[in-house]
Amino acid sequence: MKLTEGFNLLATAPDGIKRLRELILSLAVQGKLVPQDPNDKPASELLKQIRAEKQRLVAEGKIKKDKELSVIAPDEQPFKIPATYELIRLGTVLSMVNGRAFRSADWICEGIPIIRIQNLNNIDAPFNYCAREGLDERHLVRNGNLLISWSGTPGTSFGAFIWNRGEAALNQHIFRCEQIGSAYAPEFLKLAINSQLNVLISQAQGGVGLQHVTKGTLESLVLPLPPLAEQSRIVAKVEELMALCDALEARGQLEAEQHARLTATLFDALAASESAQQLQENWARLAASFDLVLDRPQAVDALEQTILQLAVRGLLVPQDPADEPASELLKCRIPFPSRFGTLLNQRGSS
Secondary structure (H helix, E strand, O other): OOHHHHHHHHHOOOOHHHHHHHHHHHHHHOOOOOOOOOOOOOHHHHHHHHHHHHHHHHHOOOOOOOOOOOOOOHHHOOOOOOOOOEEEEHHHOEEEEEOEOOOHHHOEOOOEEEEOHHHHHOOOOOOEEEOOOOOOHHHEEOOOOEEEEOEEOOOOOOEEEEOOOOOEEEEOOEEEEEEOOOOOOHHHHHHHHHOOHHHHHHOOEEOOOOEEOOHHHHHHOEEEEOOHHHHHHHHHHHHHHHHHHHHHHHHHHHHHHHHHHHHHHHHHHHHOOOOHHHHHHHHHHHHOOHHHHOOOHHHHHHHHHHHHHHHHOOOOOOOOOOOOOHHHHHHOOOOOOHHHHHHHHHHHHO
């Protein structure tokens, strides 16, 4: 069965869309979304290019010769990879520069926007601004730059992004990353990192609310490296499936709104019943739509509350004129001892 054939069913499950997106990324980096092409140049050739590029940059004094990253042990391998893939550590292909610790005194009304984590996660989040003059080149971001937010709340803050909103200044808690060589298509590298966020979060430091991932942890992250041609095919497939997720999510939101309006109309009419006849008619309308109305837990809860309201109003069962009236029960109530009242008054005044 094709993955897309089960999308509608998966999307209706609790957190279904979120889980679908995670599944897509997981399958993508494992090489299970698109077939491998034996004519693709293997990733081992890309590794040779990375080594050669590093040697050149070190020789020219553009980068320092870093300590070699440890060999990937068998128990570190996240999954089995296709024969044309390689596994590498992120630090093998990326150099990372942290943003600047801007102070509120640095903020101005106009100037160059400062990229904070909220600006990455929410396109509508407002910017702070700073002066362009005197800004270190290391802290400048331009279109196409890969950014990694490494601090904040797990589930909302961490992630890799490709910046596309013009020149900006980089705030702290975000790395601007430069690829050494061209082994990765930027879009594939972004989704490969984001497919491993749970691994990074499991190694995060700090408290429950605010955590951070160290540079060393990021550099040690194990990622698959597919052939370049396959990376492009994977990115195209992921974009296609994510667009389908977007459509399912929008449809789900619309259906939820329509369902809420329908249940509110039916339950309000039921609760407003003023006679047994009205109740019977309103209940018949609701019963005709039971399968549709009661397919969501919140609708079942609302129905239970409506039934309780009808019960205490005496509309669920017919009244029997032979029953002893409630006024007789009131006559038989147990007298409240006066000494209890005195005690309660004393407690209330103390």
